[in-house]
Amino acid sequence: MEFIEGMGLLSVTPDLVLMWGIGLALIYLAVTRQYEPLLLLPIGFGILLANLPLALLMAPEEGLIWHFYHYGIEWGIIPPLIFLGIGALTDFGPLLSQPRLIFLGAGAQVGVYVTFFIAYGIGFSVEEAATIGIIGGADGPTTIFLAAKLAPHLLGACAVAAYSYMALVPIIQPPIMRLLTTETERKIKMQKGRKVSAREKIFFPIIAAMVIILIVPASAPLMAMFMLGNLFRESGVVDRLTDTAQNSLLNIVTIFLGVSVGATMSADSFLRKDAIFIFFLGLFAFMLSTAGGVLLAKLMNAFTSNKINPLVGAAGVSAVPMAARVAQKVGAQADKKNYLLMFAMGPNIAGVIGTVIAAGIFLTMLK
Amino acid sequence: MTEDVLAPLSGNVWKITVEVGETIEEDDEVLIIEALKMETPIYAPCDGKVKEIHVKEGDTVEEDQPLLSIE
Numbered sequence: 001m002e003f004i005e006g007m008g009l010l011s012v013t014p015d016l017v018l019m020w021g022i023g024l025a026l027i028y029l030a031v032t033r034q035y036e037p038l039l040l041l042p043i044g045f046g047i048l049l050a051n052l053p054l055a056l057l058m059a060p061e062e063g064l065i066w067h068f069y070h071y072g073i074e075w076g077i078i079p080p081l082i083f084l085g086i087g088a089l090t091d092f093g094p095l096l097s098q099p100r101l102i103f104l105g106a107g108a109q110v111g112v113y114v115t116f117f118i119a120y121g122i123g124f125s126v127e128e129a130a131t132i133g134i135i136g137g138a139d140g141p142t143t144i145f146l147a148a149k150l151a152p153h154l155l156g157a158c159a160v161a162a163y164s165y166m167a168l169v170p171i172i173q174p175p176i177m178r179l180l181t182t183e184t185e186r187k188i189k190m191q192k193g194r195k196v197s198a199r200e201k202i203f204f205p206i207i208a209a210m211v212i213i214l215i216v217p218a219s220a221p222l223m224a225m226f227m228l229g230n231l232f233r234e235s236g237v238v239d240r241l242t243d244t245a246q247n248s249l250l251n252i253v254t255i256f257l258g259v260s261v262g263a264t265m266s267a268d269s270f271l272r273k274d275a276i277f278i279f280f281l282g283l284f285a286f287m288l289s290t291a292g293g294v295l296l297a298k299l300m301n302a303f304t305s306n307k308i309n310p311l312v313g314a315a316g317v318s319a320v321p322m323a324a325r326v327a328q329k330v331g332a333q334a335d336k337k338n339y340l341l342m343f344a345m346g347p348n349i350a351g352v353i354g355t356v357i358a359a360g361i362f363l364t365m366l367k
Numbered sequence: 368m369t370e371d372v373l374a375p376l377s378g379n380v381w382k383i384t385v386e387v388g389e390t391i392e393e394d395d396e397v398l399i400i401e402a403l404k405m406e407t408p409i410y411a412p413c414d415g416k417v418k419e420i421h422v423k424e425g426d427t428v429e430e431d432q433p434l435l436s437i438e
Contacts (some may be wrong), residue, residue: 192430321403328407336394337410339375341402342430 011053015267022270023047023262026160035167039140039258043160046262058263069260074152078257079145080225085250086141086352087229088242090320092204094345097193100300101312101343105350107296108316111136111289112358119281124274127151130362132278135162136285137355138169139318144261145222146359150366156265157275161282169322172283173290174330177314180294186334188309190343198234205230212357218367219360226356290314293347315344318351370413371433378402380426380434389417391437398422398434413437 004010026044030037049065050058057063060070072078095102116133120126127150134146135158143162147155165172178186209227213220232242297313311331315323327344381401385391396408397417415437422434 321405325403325405328405336408337412339407339409341405341407342376345403 006054008052008054013053013267015271016051016053018271019051019265019267020048022265023051026262029167036163038254039163039261040160040167042255042258043163043262046259047156047265048262049259050263050266058266065260065263068256069263072253072256073144073148073155073260076145076148076221078253078260079141079148080221081249081253082141082257083222083356084225084229085246085253086320087205087226087231088233088246089250090226090230090233090349090352091345092201092230092234092349093196094193094342095349096196096200096204098343098346101308101346102350103300104293104297104308104313104316104347105318105352105354106316107313108289108293108318108347108351109137109354109358110292111285111287112355114288115281115285116362118284119277122277124277125151127366128154130366131155131158132281133285134158134355134359134362135165135278135282136289137318137351137358138162138166138286138289138323139352139355140166141257142222142318142355142359144257146362149363152264153269154274154278156261156270157278158282159261160265161279165283165286166319166322169317169319170326170329172287173314173317173323173326176287176290177294177311177326177330180291181298181310183334185298185310186331187338188307189335189338190309190312190340191306193343193346198236201234202231205234208353212353216357216360216364218363219356222356222359223353226352286317289317293317293351309338309340309343312340312344312347316347316351316354318348318355320348320352321345323351324348369418369436369438370415372397372409372412372435372437374400374428374430374432374434375409376400376402376407377428377430378407380422380424380428381406383420383422383424385417385420385435387417387420391415391417400428409434411437 023044026040029035030041057065112133119129119132131147131151205227293313293316297308297310311327315327324344328341331338331340378400381399383398418436418438420435
């Protein structure tokens with residue numbers, strides 16, 4: 001009798017079954033469509049696990065995945081470690097070669113702030129609104145980092161929204177980019193930037209970390225690890241550390257990140273109409289950020305003879321390198337001999353920094 | 368007259384789609400560079416004949432490195 005009462009099967013509710021459906025749908029998208037599989041696969045499985053009654057995997061102080069979540073995400077450890085890996089993978093060369101493109105990475109944060117005000121206006125708390133707005137940066141680890149600090153109950157939905165929109169960058173962005181540019185603008189060939197020396201690339205992470213953290217101290221955990229990873233890479237003397245940061249360590253923390261984020265999505269926290277708003281607002285934020293980058297590039301063109309192809313402005317969202325690839329593809333459709341990829345990497349990387357700073361500003365204001 | 372095709376971006380030479388001696392037209396694909404896990408086709412800047420290919424498949428190329436010469 002006790003065994004039968006202890007079986008989870010008898011405690012299954014329709015809400016739980018619906019959550020299984022969502023988890024399975026993410027696994028399906030990851031496997032068949034390869035939508036961000038490294039994240040959506042463990043997230044999907046995490047959702048399944050969190051909604052198996054009586055398994056208590058997410059029970060505070062007790063459950064296995066709760067421990068992953070508590071020490072990894074609530075303590076804010078895993079997202080900065082992801083940034084260590086991203087830093088080791090990032091070449092700041094394209095950014096340093098044309099420093100003015102940094103502005104585009106900042107311009108593409110417009111969706112974050114506008115959506116913050118809209119979400120606040122329609123009744124979300126100020127902390128929730130910030131967490132929803134940051135989806136517009138299309139940066140998974142930053143979204144998770146901010147959500148864990150400000151609105152943990154929205155973490156699952158915001159993370160899934162951010163990663164879904166990252167996967168959908170090639171579908172969401174091109175229509176907006178075409179709408180806001182003329183054929184002539186899309187054909188603009190950009191002048192090569194200056195050559196960047198190896199020494200500059202070593203100095204950059206050191207100086208950037210100091211300046212940004214001095215100005216926005218709350219961005220320190222993510223920014224410090226991002227720049228440390230990059231210093232590993234550019235120093236050229238610690239190949240073993242670079243390799244570990246960008247491969248093994250990044251893979252290890254990705255596993256714990258994915259399954260923990262998925263496991264935050266229990267039926268009672270996720271199946272509320274908030275979740276639907278989050279997906280819509282997040283999408284809106286992301287679209288607005290894309291438009292913001294493109295329009296800022298056009299504005300900059302009004303003041304300079306060295307024209308910027310406005311398509312690279314759309315890469316100011318921080319989905320690296322998907323957004324840069326999209327700029328290349330849309331540009332090549334207008335003129336196949338226009339190679340925008342490396343130009344677009346500048347705003348793309350600036351976008352990552354921009355989103356981290358935006359998160360830091362929210363933390364400073366709200367914490 | 369010889370014109371060099373320079374690499375418009377750094378990356379790996381994924382595939383060379385022309386041979387020495389081949390006659391090509393402007394906008395023909397000459398090779399594919401892989402960068403950021405994306406294949407970027409490189410197109411001929413002018414009509415002509417492939418005089419020399421300076422790289423082979425799998426090579427890492429830097430921006431502005433000559434890839435091939437067309438005459």
